[in-house]
Amino acid sequence: MNVYFDDEHEMFRREYRRFVRQEITPIAAKVDAAGEFPLEVLRELGKMGYLCIQLPEQYGGSGADVMMLVIAAEEMAYASSGIDASLLVHSIIAVNPIFRFGSAKQREHYLPRAASGMSVGAIAMTEPDAGSDVASIRTSARRDGDSYVINGSKMFITNGTIADFVVVAARTGEPGYRGISLFIVDAGTPGFKVARRLDKLGWRASDTAELVFADCTVPADSLIGEEGRGFHYLMENLNLERIAMAADCLGLARAAIDQAKSYALGRRQFGQAIATFQDIRFMIVDMETRLRAAELLTYDAAWKLQMGEDCAMEASMARYVAGEMVNRVTGDAIQIHGGYGFMMESDVQRFYRDARVMTIGGGTSQIQKEVIARRLGLG
Ligand SMILES: Cc1cc2nc3c(=O)[nH]c(=O)nc-3n(C[C@H](O)[C@H](O)[C@H](O)COP(=O)(O)OP(=O)(O)OC[C@H]3O[C@@H](n4cnc5c(N)ncnc54)[C@H](O)[C@@H]3O)c2cc1C
Structure with missing residues (x-):
């Protein structure tokens, strides 16, 4: 319990944690080794009412606030950051532009299906030549009567091979961010295909793919909101996305610290528990302190977002610090496990591999620092 979470939040944490520890923890290593997202988990979460929880009840959500989303990401990532990645994309990043800017028809069609787990969502912004610089995307959408014709390719798309619908960023106008629009493209639309699974x-438990659009024709009412507003719609979602990713880092780091502590207390060398060696105990002290610092930044950014305050700098700080922290913490967890930590049978090696993307995906550490620098008035 702390100032950021009330009784309702704590009750949700207890219930969700019970579900995650019972259903996800036992399969986490297996799905990582198989390199496949367990679709049945998403269906089950949908049945339990744990998907798209931020949506209002009329669309199958439960009107959850930002702090609930933080809790869900922390708890899921404690068991599997890879599974959490797919769920974040589905439940928040793909669905929110439809909820916030979509037509009534789009909302009614896509949201209840996504919330119930009947359909899986993805969002496709990144391209082979446009990553951090989203405004430079080249995928085009040309108006043709009552349709748009989409051409281009998208890279690193989470849920790419399993998605039933993809929110696609495409250029409908001038170069730069003002020429970008968002479309909903259903799987199976002629001209849309998965080029390859990556x-x-x-994050091996999440699905990642390259997608191709070759004269992919969608009805004009697949456009989300207004033409040319797509970049703005994506940016509107960005603070929540960064906070949810930071929360994923917190859960993953907590799992690594729990395992490192328990190993350090049980492992004996030179006739004593390795936890009694100052180098090891101080390493754990550093891990815990770094995690606490990242927690506070994340909770503070989440709280500001929940209060409707401008939190762009705080969200980027949380994302930056949490991403760097989880890399350090999971690396140290391997060090504490010695040779056992280097073996594929350990959990900490998975944590370490899962942590690596946390300074890259959804905006690199360098991009977060650029956002912070601009907010600090550095031009
Ligand atoms: C596992 C995974 C899942 C993903 N899922 C999705 C998804 O579902 N949908 C989607 O659209 N995208 C997705 N992405 C893409 C992700 O958002 C991009 O990888 C990320 O934004 C970085 O783009 P990039 O990889 O092209 O790197 P680049 O932008 O090419 O960057 C390369 C390097 O240059 C640095 N750099 C770039 N610009 C600057 C700058 N201005 N100042 C300083 N340094 C800079 C970067 O920090 C990085 O170190 C995913 C990526 C991964 C790895």
């Missing part, structure tokens, strides 16, 4: 170092 193999990854970490």
Whole structure:
């Protein structure tokens, strides 16, 4: 319990944690080794009412606030950051632009299905030549009567091979951010295909793909909101996305610290528990302190977002610090496990691999620092 979470939040944490520890923890290593997202988990979460919880009840959500979303990300990532990645994309990042800017028809069609787990969502911004610089995307959408014709390719798309619908950023106008629009493209639309499924170092429990659009024709009412407003719609979602990713880092780091502590207390060398060696105990002290610092930044940013305050700098700070922290903490957890930590049978090696993307995906550490620098008035 702390100032950021009330009784309702804590009750949600207890219930969600019970579900995650019972259903996800036992399969986490297996799905990582298989390199496949367990779709049945998403369906089950949908049945339990744990998907898209931020949506109002009329669309199948429960009107959850930002702090609830933080809790859900922390708890899921404690068991599997890879599974959490797919869930974040589905439940928040793909669905929110439809909820916030979509037409009534789009909301009614896509949101209840996504919240119940009947359909899976993805969001496709990144391209082979446009990552951090989203405004430079080249995928085009040309108006043709009552349709748009989409051409281009998208890279590193989470849920790419399993998605039933993809929110696609495409250029409808001038170069730069003002020419970008968002479209909903259903799987199976002629001209839309998965080019390849991508193999990854970490987050192996999530699905990642390259997508191709070749004269992919969608009805004009697949456009989300207004033409040319797509970049703005994406940016509107960014603070929540950064906070949810930071929360994922917190859960993953907590799992690594719990394992490191328990190992350090049980492992004996030179006739004593390695936790009694100053170098090891201070390493754990550093891990815990770094985690606490990242927690406070994340909770503070989440709280500001919940209060409707401008939190762009705080969200980037949380994302930056948490991403760097979880890399350090999971690396130290391996060090404390010695050779056992280097073996594929350990959990900490998975944590370490999963942590690596946390300074890259959804905006690199360098981009977070650029956002912070601008907010500090550095031009
Ligand atoms: C596992 C995974 C899942 C992903 N899921 C999705 C998804 O679902 N949908 C989606 O659209 N995208 C997704 N992405 C893409 C992700 O958001 C991008 O990888 C990320 O934004 C970085 O883009 P990039 O990889 O092209 O790197 P680049 O932008 O090419 O960057 C390369 C390097 O240059 C640095 N750099 C770039 N610009 C600057 C600058 N201005 N100042 C200083 N340094 C800079 C970067 O920090 C980085 O170190 C995913 C990526 C991964 C790895």
